[in-house]
Amino acid sequence: MRRSLVIFGALAMAASSSKVSAQLPVSAPSKHTVVSVQPLSAMVSVYAVEIEQAVGAAMSLGVGGTFWSPEIGGQDMTYTSGDLKLRYYPQGRALEGFAFGMSAGYTHIKDKSTDVVFGTGTSEHTASGPTIGATVEYNWLLGRNNGFFLGLGAGAKRIIAKADNMSDDVKFAYPTARISIGTAF
Numbered sequence: 001m002r003r004s005l006v007i008f009g010a011l012a013m014a015a016s017s018s019k020v021s022a023q024l025p026v027s028a029p030s031k032h033t034v035v036s037v038q039p040l041s042a043m044v045s046v047y048a049v050e051i052e053q054a055v056g057a058a059m060s061l062g063v064g065g066t067f068w069s070p071e072i073g074g075q076d077m078t079y080t081s082g083d084l085k086l087r088y089y090p091q092g093r094a095l096e097g098f099a100f101g102m103s104a105g106y107t108h109i110k111d112k113s114t115d116v117v118f119g120t121g122t123s124e125h126t127a128s129g130p131t132i133g134a135t136v137e138y139n140w141l142l143g144r145n146n147g148f149f150l151g152l153g154a155g156a157k158r159i160i161a162k163a164d165n166m167s168d169d170v171k172f173a174y175p176t177a178r179i180s181i182g183t184a185f
Helices: 002-023
Strands: 033-037 046-054 059-068 075-088 097-114 122-142 148-163 169-184
Touching: 033 148, 046 075, 046 169, 075 122, 097 148, 122 169
Parallel strands: none
Antiparallel strands: 033 046, 033 169, 046 059, 059 075, 075 097, 097 122, 122 148, 148 169
């Protein structure tokens, strides 16, 4: 009899826990759009902004722009780029968690340099062209209503640019990184 009560109790607990878990809602994306900036890179004069929109349970589409204008020695350079970004979230929650991404865009680089030693003579070079890239990222939606966005990512980008004074295309790749914060709605 005692053995029957133990088995009955165990079955009742198992059945009640399965009913409770069956009633819990499935984790669906609570937010569909993120607007973010990269505040750490802004401290070194690299300004970046992005808007990302969930376009399915596991996909998002974004657009981003970057502007950088460093003055290094006698060299004045500007880097301006815009990219369209597609991200895949394998866990099925767009905007949250691990993501693989691809990007395609356009970049314009302008370099103006002055002879540092004598302060004479200035030369200017420009290069513009399409870009392609790939990223690996992890994003969090935090806060009481999941309205705070934190994103970390790393990747690589290739520029295929036509320089103004060169006969060949300029092709180079470089690493990318992001620490983004923003708002999700």
